[in-house]
Amino acid sequence: MKVLVTGGAGFIGSHIVDMLIAEGFEVVVVDDLSTGNEGNLNKKALFYRLDIQHPELEKIFLKERPDYIAHQAAQKDVRVSVADPIYDAKINILGSINILQNCLKYNVKKVVFASTGGAIYGEQETFPAPESHPLKPISPYGITKLVVEQYLHYYKVIHGLDYVSLRYANVYGPRQDPHGEAGVVAIFIQKMLNGLQPVINGDGEQTRDFVYVEDVARANVLSLKNNTTAQVFNIGTGTETSVRMLFNYLKDFINPSIREKHGPPQQGEQKRSVIACDRAKEFLHWAPSLDLIDGLKKTYEFFYKRSNQDAD
Ligand SMILES: NC(=O)c1ccc[n+]([C@@H]2O[C@H](COP(=O)([O-])OP(=O)(O)OC[C@H]3O[C@@H](n4cnc5c(N)ncnc54)[C@H](O)[C@@H]3O)[C@@H](O)[C@H]2O)c1
Numbered sequence: 001m002k003v004l005v006t007g008g009a010g011f012i013g014s015h016i017v018d019m020l021i022a023e024g025f026e027v028v029v030v031d032d033l034s035t036g037n038e039g040n041l042n043k044k045a046l047f048y049r050l051d052i053q054h055p056e057l058e059k060i061f062l063k064e065r066p067d068y069i070a071h072q073a074a075q076k077d078v079r080v081s082v083a084d085p086i087y088d089a090k091i092n093i094l095g096s097i098n099i100l101q102n103c104l105k106y107n108v109k110k111v112v113f114a115s116t117g118g119a120i121y122g123e124q125e126t127f128p129a130p131e132s133h134p135l136k137p138i139s140p141y142g143i144t145k146l147v148v149e150q151y152l153h154y155y156k157v158i159h160g161l162d163y164v165s166l167r168y169a170n171v172y173g174p175r176q177d178p179h180g181e182a183g184v185v186a187i188f189i190q191k192m193l194n195g196l197q198p199v200i201n202g203d204g205e206q207t208r209d210f211v212y213v214e215d216v217a218r219a220n221v222l223s224l225k226n227n228t229t230a231q232v233f234n235i236g237t238g239t240e241t242s243v244r245m246l247f248n249y250l251k252d253f254i255n256p257s258i259r260e261k262h263g264p265p266q267q268g269e270q271k272r273s274v275i276a277c278d279r280a281k282e283f284l285h286w287a288p289s290l291d292l293i294d295g296l297k298k299t300y301e302f303f304y305k306r307s308n309q310d311a312d
Pocket of ligand 1: 010031034035036037073075076118168169
């Protein structure tokens, strides 16, 4: 069986590629390397460097004839989406439609889509939010993910294309970009490792649901293999952790002498985010396997090793 992973050179996509290859799937990656990194690419995957919006995408479908798609490529930065909603919508909506049209033309069996459990619900009314929570995104990024879920519904109902949409919580782990605006775990770890002071936005009481990247990759692989007719799943832990708590967990094992430093709050930042994952447990037989402290330690070990290699 062959899987085309869009965004397979990125943080989450590269872990999905590794897991699929370990399970014996053939893997093709399409990635334009806009935020991804060739160093993340598994050598056993066939790589095409291309923008998902490009008409040449069809040639790859024609040549490779993938059975499944794991669609991870996206403009994923909420702040970029606010600054340039047209750029964001082109990649996230038009790029996705380009993929889905090719799925129909080349008889793809199923698409697994990387949606968001952080941005799709907007400011939550219930904690943790189940999949049935009202969908009121408060960023262009969240809107594009919701729109693609609606396209997936259309393609299923009208054209019979199977899909699963996974609404990821805040994903963290090895290979996350520590230099971007998103990814507070990677940013804090890299700063602490470099002896720099991480800055907590506002009072740090904003909460997130942190899920380890290999657990997210496993949810993707299970979704490809599973015959469930349920289509939308939250993928998180159901546990709410404040940014201050996160800072203190990390400093305890990286550098206990670092003190908290607070900066101005980020305008428009969501206050609380935590999602319920009972549906994924029931239908995908998926549950997070690592608790936060163990996941943070594994992530730290990755960044520690990488910074030593860079120094050699
Ligand atoms: N990281 C999180 O916490 C999180 C949470 C919810 C949803 N998601 C979603 O998961 C997916 C993967 O996110 P990530 O954190 O691994 O980000 P990432 O930036 O590391 O990965 C995205 C990959 O897609 C590629 N890409 C971007 N635009 C492209 C285009 N037009 N054509 C081809 N390739 C393109 C990038 O080069 C990169 O390799 C995204 O769809 C994102 O919206 C991530």
